[in-house]
Amino acid sequence: REFLTALALAYQIQCRLSDVAPVRAKGFDHTTQGAYAVAAGVARGLGLNQNGIANAVAMSGTAYNALRVTRTGSLSNWKGLAYPNTAFGATHAAFLAMRGVTGPLEVFEGNKGLMDAITGPFELDWTQENLEAVRRTNVKKYNAEFHSQSALEGVLELRAAQHVQPEEIEGIRIDIFDVAYHIIGGGEEGNKQRVRSKEEADHSLPYMVA
Numbered sequence: 001r002e003f004l005t006a007l008a009l010a011y012q013i014q015c016r017l018s019d020v021a022p023v024r025a026k027g028f029d030h031t032t033q034g035a036y037a038v039a040a041g042v043a044r045g046l047g048l049n050q051n052g053i054a055n056a057v058a059m060s061g062t063a064y065n066a067l068r069v070t071r072t073g074s075l076s077n078w079k080g081l082a083y084p085n086t087a088f089g090a091t092h093a094a095f096l097a098m099r100g101v102t103g104p105l106e107v108f109e110g111n112k113g114l115m116d117a118i119t120g121p122f123e124l125d126w127t128q129e130n131l132e133a134v135r136r137t138n139v140k141k142y143n144a145e146f147h148s149q150s151a152l153e154g155v156l157e158l159r160a161a162q163h164v165q166p167e168e169i170e171g172i173r174i175d176i177f178d179v180a181y182h183i184i185g186g187g188e189e190g191n192k193q194r195v196r197s198k199e200e201a202d203h204s205l206p207y208m209v210a
Contacts, residue, residue: 003045008131010041015133021119027068028118031086035064038090046098058103060086060093061114072189075199144202147180155209172209180205 014037023032039060043053070082093103108114115121142152151174158164181187184205192204201207 002047005131006041006045008134009044010037011134011137012129012131013037013040015136016124016129020122020124021114023118024068026118029066029068029070029082031064031066031070031083032118034083034086035060035066035090038087039093042091042094043097046094048094048098052097054105055101055103056090056094056097058105058107059096059101060090060103061107062104063093064089065114065118068189071183071203074190075197075203077197077199079199079203144208145184147177148184148202148205148208151176151180151205152208174205174209176205184208 014033017033017036018030021033024030036057039056040053043056048056064086066082066086070079097103104110104113106113110116138146138149140146140149142149144152155172176185178187183189184192184203186192186206192200192206195201195204195207
């Protein structure tokens with residue numbers, strides 16, 4: 001029960017910070033929110049009190065504001081390691097807090113804190129939050145970027161229904177939503193026509209569909 005509560009807490013913080021304080025447009029990766037989420041979840045799982053959890057979050061949130069370049073342009077192995085690295089650091093922060101190490105508690109609203117430096121002002125009343133955000137998350141069916149899932153499902157269903165052979169296909173046109181276009185369709189995060197690695201393959205809609 002304690003483990004599941006800690007896990008749900010981490011999901012809640014990741015999802016709710018992503019809702020009210022998005023960072024991608026500012027050039028930062030979603031692991032930035034993860035630094036707060038994982039630290040809080042691990043600290044809760046370790047049984048830290050309110051002060052201990054706050055300091056774990058403060059240290060991790062201050063230290064792990066990751067750049068979005070991880071997922072733009074020429075993609076590297078780091079794409080798949082970025083969140084685990086953040087989780088590793090957040091876990092370390094929780095253990096430091098457990099031993100009495102303190103962090104900057106004004107990490108959100110303070111001078112040069114998260115709001116000031118990256119997200120701008122936002123409001124989130126944690127006293128009104130539940131632990132239900134995890135129910136809004138999804139598990140990917142295919143080993144591919146999240147926003148490609150519906151397109152891949154549609155292409156596979158179409159192939160099965162029409163019994164199409166690859167040599168019969170002259171071209172494929174797919175209408176996708178803005179975020180998918182910018183991340184995997186050749187928009188603001190780089191050309192997706194040239195694939196040189198597994199990391200670029202699963203972030204290239206043309207490659208995955210083909």
